[in-house]
Each structure stands twice: as structure tokens, then as C-alpha cells.
Amino acid sequence: MAEDLFKALADPTRRRILDELVERDGQTLFEICGRLVTKYGLGLSRQAISQHLAVLEGAGLVVSRREGRYKFHELNTEPLERIVTRWLRPDAQGETGADSSDWRVR
Amino acid sequence: MAEDLFKALADPTRRRILDELVERDGQTLFEICGRLVTKYGLGLSRQAISQHLAVLEGAGLVVSRREGRYKFHELNTEPLERIVTRWLRPDAQGETGADSSDWRVR
DNA sequence: TTGATAGGCAAGTGGTGACTTGCCTATGGT
DNA sequence: ACCATAGGCAAGTCACCACTTGCCTATCAA
Numbered sequence: 001m002a003e004d005l006f007k008a009l010a011d012p013t014r015r016r017i018l019d020e021l022v023e024r025d026g027q028t029l030f031e032i033c034g035r036l037v038t039k040y041g042l043g044l045s046r047q048a049i050s051q052h053l054a055v056l057e058g059a060g061l062v063v064s065r066r067e068g069r070y071k072f073h074e075l076n077t078e079p080l081e082r083i084v085t086r087w088l089r090p091d092a093q094g095e096t097g098a099d100s101s102d103w104r105v106r
Numbered sequence: 107m108a109e110d111l112f113k114a115l116a117d118p119t120r121r122r123i124l125d126e127l128v129e130r131d132g133q134t135l136f137e138i139c140g141r142l143v144t145k146y147g148l149g150l151s152r153q154a155i156s157q158h159l160a161v162l163e164g165a166g167l168v169v170s171r172r173e174g175r176y177k178f179h180e181l182n183t184e185p186l187e188r189i190v191t192r193w194l195r196p197d198a199q200g201e202t203g204a205d206s207s208d209w210r211v212r
Numbered sequence: 213t214t215g216a217t218a219g220g221c222a223a224g225t226g227g228t229g230a231c232t233t234g235c236c237t238a239t240g241g242t
Numbered sequence: 243a244c245c246a247t248a249g250g251c252a253a254g255t256c257a258c259c260a261c262t263t264g265c266c267t268a269t270c271a272a
Binding site: 134135136152153156174175176177 | 247248249250251
């Protein structure tokens with residue numbers, strides 16, 4: 001749902017992870033950790049990145065595939081298309097761009 | 107900058123406000139309050155909506171124009187285009203889609 | 213089978229953000 | 243001049259989220 005998508009995009013570290021996956025798809029957790037450190041000098045723990053990946057996966061932006069002791073993470077840009085059809089081109093996708101399920105009771 | 111944009115989109119109430127402005131552009135604060143109440147049964151205070159509008163304006167998603175005692179709010183979808191060029195079509199906009207300024211030191 | 217690598221689970225902490233409350237300013241009608 | 247309307251400012255509360263720490267599981271190589 002939309003809530004998960006935008007929450008996932010709200011964190012700059014998660015956006016960087018998406019950038020990394022655009023540049024090189026199918027990386028493991030440790031690869032991503034290493035890249036964030038060397039490219040941006042990020043001193044985040046492995047668990048921090050792992051939790052970020054879980055959030056991205058929950059939003060459908062990342063799909064993971066396990067092979068032996070490795071877990072490869074792949075980008076999925078399909079959820080991002082919904083942002084476009086909601087506000088940029090609301091006439092596409094059969095009229096409504098607003099997702100009626102995008103709501104939470106407080 | 108990107109940080110403000112995604113933070114602005116992270117809240118469901120703010121996304122609803124954008125939906126309202128897509129449907130009818132140039133509304134005042136009280137008009138938006140009324141619409142959110144009648145259409146979604148939202149019991150938010152005027153100040154809450156006012157603060158949301160300030161965040162949206164800080165992100166460049168809303169532009170306001172004052173006329174007498176009225177302040178009209180208009181939608182600006184230009185910042186949303188950058189989301190598309192960053193991950194969906196990174197080859198547009200002269201190569202890089204990643205905004206190097208999208209980073210905060212912790 | 214031991215050790216190293218790749219990853220997961222769970223509880224705790226600090227900071228940030230959404231919302232409220234109370235009071236203040238400004239414009240316009242009568 | 244008065245009052246109602248439209249909006250702003252500032253402080254306080256509360257819940258959530260990012261991150262850490264500590265420990266545990268699984269796969270592979272020697």
C-alpha cells in the first residue's frame with residue numbers, strides 16, 4: 001500500500017540503497033554495506049542496513065532471492081509508477097490516481 | 107532538496123491535501139480543512155493542516171498566493187518529476203538521477 | 213568438525229515529527 | 243468602531259522510527 005511506499009522513501013539511507021541497486025542490481029547485504037561506507041563514508045551497522053532492506057522489501061521496492069548463504073537484493077520500480085499516475089498524470093489508469101486505501105485511522 | 111520532498115510525502119494527510127489540490131486547485135486553508143472533514147471524516151485542527159501546508163510549501167509541492175485576508179494554495183508537481191528521473195528513467199536529465207545533495211550527516 | 217562468512221531476531225534508547233492548546237495579528241463587512 | 247473571519251506563532255505532549263547491542267542460526271571451506 002501507499003503508506004509503506006512513502007515511508008520507505010522517507011529515509012535518505014534507503015534512497016541511497018535504491019541508488020546503489022540502480023547502479024548494480026542484485027547485491028547482497030554486505031556488498032551494500034561496503035558500498036555505502038566507501039562511497040559515502042557511512043558508518044552504519046550491518047543490522048541498520050538489514051532493517052532498511054526489510055522496509056524496502058515491505059514496500060515492494062526491493063525483491064530478495066536466496067541462494068545458499070547469500071541473499072541477493074533486486075530493485076523493483078513498479079511501485080514508483082503509482083506516484084506518477086497519482087499526481088502527475090491522474091488521467092491514466094482509468095480515472096482515479098488517488099489510492100483510496102492510502103489512509104490510516106489515528 | 108530531496109530530503110524535504112520525501113519527508114513531505116511521508117505523511118498520509120499531506121498526500122490527501124495534494125489529492126484535494128489536484129481535484130480543485132487554489133483552495134484556502136479553511137476550504138481544505140472542510141473538505142478533509144466532509145470527505146474523510148478527519149477531525150484535525152486548523153493548525154495541524156496549516157503546519158502540513160507549510161511542510162508542503164517547504165518541499166516546493168505547494169505555492170501560496172496571498173490576496174487580502176485569503177491565502178490560496180496551488181499545486182506544483184515539478185518536484186515530483188525528479189522522483190521519476192532519479193530511479194525510473196535515470197538516463198534522462200544528463201546522466202545522473204541521484205541528487206548528490208540528498209544526504210544528511212547524523 | 214572447527215572456524216569463518218552471511219544473515220536474522222529481539223530488546224533498549226534517543227531524537228524527531230504530528231498534533232494540540234492558547235494567544236496574537238490582520239482583513240473585511242455592517 | 244465593532245465583531246467575525248482567515249490565518250500565524252510558540253510551547254508542550256506523545257508516539258514512532260532509526261540505530262545499536264548482544265546473541266543466535268545457517269552455509270561453506272579447510
